[in-house]
Amino acid sequence: MPDFDLVIRNGTVATATDxxxxxxxxxxxxxxxxxxxxxxxAQDYDARGxxxxxxxxxxxxxxxxxxxxxxxxxxxxxxxxASAALGGTTTVIGFARQARGGSIAxxxxxxxxxxxxxxxxxxxxxxxxxxxxxxxxxxxxxLVAQGHRSFKIFLTYEGARISDAEALDxxxxxxxxxxxxCIHAEHHDLIMFYTRALLAAGxxxxxxxxxxxxxxxxxxxxxxxxxxAEALDxPIQVFHVSGAESAEEIARAQARGLKVWGExxxxxxxxxxxxxxxxxxxxxxxVCSPAPRSQADQAALWEMIRRGVIQNVTSxxxxxxxxxxxxxxxxxxxxxxxxIPNGLPGLAARMPILFSEGMVKGRIDLPTFVSLTATHAAxxxxxxxxxxxxxxxxxxxxxxxxxxxxxTLTQALMGDANDHTPYEGMAVTGWPETTLVRGxxxxxxxxxxxxxxxxxxLPRGPYPMIAPRGVFPGPFNPVDGVAV
Ligand code: DUC
Ligand code: ZN
Ligand code: ZN
Numbered sequence: 001m002p003d004f005d006l007v008i009r010n011g012t013v014a015t016a017t018d019x020x021x022x023x024x025x026x027x028x029x030x031x032x033x034x035x036x037x038x039x040x041x042a043q044d045y046d047a048r049g050x051x052x053x054x055x056x057x058x059x060x061x062x063x064x065x066x067x068x069x070x071x072x073x074x075x076x077x078x079x080x081x082a083s084a085a086l087g088g089t090t091t092v093i094g095f096a097r098q099a100r101g102g103s104i105a106x107x108x109x110x111x112x113x114x115x116x117x118x119x120x121x122x123x124x125x126x127x128x129x130x131x132x133x134x135x136x137x138x139x140x141x142x143l144v145a146q147g148h149r150s151f152k153i154f155l156t157y158e159g160a161r162i163s164d165a166e167a168l169d170x171x172x173x174x175x176x177x178x179x180x181x182c183i184h185a186e187h188h189d190l191i192m193f194y195t196r197a198l199l200a201a202g203x204x205x206x207x208x209x210x211x212x213x214x215x216x217x218x219x220x221x222x223x224x225x226x227x228x229a230e231a232l233d234x235p236i237q238v239f240h241v242s243g244a245e246s247a248e249e250i251a252r253a254q255a256r257g258l259k260v261w262g263e264x265x266x267x268x269x270x271x272x273x274x275x276x277x278x279x280x281x282x283x284x285x286x287v288c289s290p291a292p293r294s295q296a297d298q299a300a301l302w303e304m305i306r307r308g309v310i311q312n313v314t315s316x317x318x319x320x321x322x323x324x325x326x327x328x329x330x331x332x333x334x335x336x337x338x339x340i341p342n343g344l345p346g347l348a349a350r351m352p353i354l355f356s357e358g359m360v361k362g363r364i365d366l367p368t369f370v371s372l373t374a375t376h377a378a379x380x381x382x383x384x385x386x387x388x389x390x391x392x393x394x395x396x397x398x399x400x401x402x403x404x405x406x407x408t409l410t411q412a413l414m415g416d417a418n419d420h421t422p423y424e425g426m427a428v429t430g431w432p433e434t435t436l437v438r439g440x441x442x443x444x445x446x447x448x449x450x451x452x453x454x455x456x457x458l459p460r461g462p463y464p465m466i467a468p469r470g471v472f473p474g475p476f477n478p479v480d481g482v483a484v
Contacts, residue, residue, distance in 0.1 A: 003039035004032065006439055011047030011400065014366045015054065015389050016375035024052055026396040029438030034392065045434070047400050053370055054389050055090025055120075055397035055435060056351045059377040060182075060239060060263060060314035062343065063094045064114040068159070071341040072326035074319040074418040078452040080347060081119040083317075083416035085442040085450060087348035088399035088432035090120050091387050091458065093377075095152060097127040100159070104128075104139040108148065118455030119448070120437050121397070123381065125150045125182055129159070131166050136173045147459020149382055150180040152239070155221055156188035156289075164228070171234040172479045180381070180466045182237040185221035185246075186213060186290060195338060204336035206283030210273040210291035212337070218290050219245035226253040226260050232479055233468045235259035237380065240316055242268045242290035243297030247304040254309060259469060261380060262309060264301050265316045266350045267292055270357060271422060284328040285422050287340045288316070302363050311376045315350040318343025319418040327419070348414040349423045351399070352407065356428035360403075382460040396439035405431040415448060 004025040013022045013034070025033030025041065063080035065073050075083070084092055096111035098104045104126060115122050126143060128135070128151050140151075151174060153167055154160040162170070167183075174181045194212040198204070203211065222238055226249060229236045241247050241262045250262035271292040276283040286292060304310040320341045321327040331339040351373050358364040364372070378388025385394050407413070409423045435443040442450030470484075477484045 002042045004041040006043045006045065007038050007041030008045045008047050008052055008398065008400065009038070011050050011052035013052045013390050014370050016367050016371035019366055024390065024396070024398070026439040029396055029440070031390060031392055031394050031396050034390070045400070050433070051401040051403050052390065053088070053399045053401050054374040055399050055437065056088050056373045057091045057093070057377040057383065057388055058084060058089045058315050058317070058347060058350060059093040059312060059381055060265070060316050061092045061094050061347060062316070062318040063092065065095060065097065070326055070330050071320050071328070074321050074345070075416055077115045077118040079415070079417035080317065081455055082448045083347040083414055085120055085435040085437070086413070086415040086448065088351040088401065088435055089347060090397035090399070090435060090437045091122065091383065092120060093123045093125060093381060095127050096124040096148070098129050098135070100130045102130070104135060104143050108143065112457065115455070115457065117452040119442050119450040119452055120455045121387070121458050122455055123383070123458040123460060124148055125152045127152045127154070127160065128170055129162065131162060131170050136169060140173055141177060144177045144179050147461065149178070149460040150182055152182045152184065154184040156184065156186040156191055161188055164224070167225070168228060168232065171228060171232050171236070175232060175234045175468055175479050178462045178466065180235060180237055182239050183225050184239055185218060185225050187217045187221045190217050190220070199336060199338070206281065206287055206337050206340060207273065207277040209287045209337040209340065210276050213289065213291050215243055215245050215293065218242060219249055222246040222249040226250070226258065229253070229260055230256065230258055230473055233470065233472050233477070235466045235468065237261045237263060239263050240265050240268070240290055241301070241310060243293040244300035247300060247309060251304065251307070251309045257469065257471070259466070261311055262304070263312050263314055264310050265314050266346050266353050267316070267344055267422065269298055269301055269313070270353060270426070272298070275422070281329060281333040284340045285322060285420055286344065287328070287337065287342055288318070288344045289342045305364060305368070305372065311372065312380070313350065313354055313372045315346035316343070317345055317347040319345035319416055321419040323419055344422050345414065345416055345418045346422070347416060349409060349421060352409070352428045352431055353423065353426070355401070355430040360429045379465055382463040383458060387458070396436055398436045399432040400434040401430060401432050403430050405429070407431050
């Protein structure tokens with residue numbers, strides 16, 4: 001009788017704190033032993049010369065989210081999760097959405113049904129588009145009790161955005177319930193002002209999308225949400241920090257002691273606004289919000305990562321095909337930028353790009369890579385230590401990584417249902433050859449072998465990292481209505 005179902009032998013294990021040579025013994029989908037020369041396994045995997053890393057956690061992914069049309073999200077959970085696993089990711093956090101005027105429960109039930117075909121594990125942030133008093137008082141407590149412990153609010157985008165007053169109500173409710181508010185921070189009215197002026201001036205090309213939302217649009221809003229979080233003593237996660245000034249706002253908030261965390265995304269580390277100016281209509285492939293910025297902003301983000309101000313890197317995977325009636329070109333090859341759907345695909349590319357641009361180029365070390373791609377997200381979203389690390393008792397979610405393999409990124413390698421990748425032709429060093437979710441191979445030697453439906457929903461209970469500090473800027477706690 002073998003001691004283990006599977007032993008990964010002879011690899012170099014890396015966590016967010018340590019790098020060491022060790023076998024990994026797996027039983028019933030869980031890591032049960034670490035050490036050299038482990039006993040027999042029903043199966044062995046020889047990882048000599050390879051890194052054995054915690055499977056990635058991509059905590060910001062738009063998979064199979066319905067839109068009002070005519071454009072569509074290209075991925076199902078079957079294709080999106082295949083793509084994630086090809087890039088070494090074993091857990092995704094996606095978005096369930098409340099329809100305006102609709103209930104939260106309906107949005108969650110519909111998204112759980114879509115996610116049932118996921119090959120990897122998943123959890124959701126709840127997008128709140130209509131935080132009415134009855135929703136806050138009745139539905140949100142139920143939602144949190146069911147393990148949905150993070151909300152996303154948008155301060156821009158027609159159809160999704162809420163007012164500052166509503167954002168304060170959501171923050172106060174999250175504080176009471178022990179949930180984390182994640183924020184899309186851009187100044188809506190300013191974007192609209194720019195947009196009207198650009199259209200009136202006939203400046204409508206894809207590159208003008210970036211002109212409509214310069215950094216001040218983002219940095220002002222990041223400053224504002226940090227102030228709101230400070231006043232209500234509410235921890236927040238600022239999504240997709242795209243460059244220097246907004247990262248500096250996060251740094252200033254952290255220096256004041258606030259629980260404000262910043263996320264950036266692959267695209268802000270390797271793309272710039274110049275990509276929106278590619279010949280023809282190709283720039284449409286790079287339309288996302290916030291817009292990609294400059295090389296100086298990329299350098300600033302790497303520096304903020306080095307300083308620990310930015311602690312996780314996600315894909316913000318939001319795939320729209322380029323061609324076809326539901327694609328980025330749905331309104332024609334001369335459509336104004338306002339009609340190009342926002343978002344880039346990036347599930348499979350995230351970890352290889354970060355490994356290559358970060359680790360291989362010497363900007364970060366291996367534990368920092370692990371933290372940025374898995375461990376911090378696991379901690380911040382209440383999945384640790386089950387996910388995001390290699391430890392006794394953790395799920396055997398592993399990426400077995402060839403650190404020297406050189407790969408040129410192509411759409412075919414991404415394995416999603418999109419028809420292009422914004423990273424086409426980019427050369428990377430380092431590639432995940434095998435990805436395991438709870439001990440079961442989902443990708444083996446670069447081929448998707450995991451069944452649709454292997455993934456499980458991850459409910460998230462209370463956890464201390466997002467507890468409020470109990471510190472207010474004045475003598476009054478406005479959330480509970482009491483003096484402090
Ligand atoms: N920005 C978002 O906030 N969400 C999806 C796509 C995008 O570009
Ligand atoms: Zn967003
Ligand atoms: Zn997003």
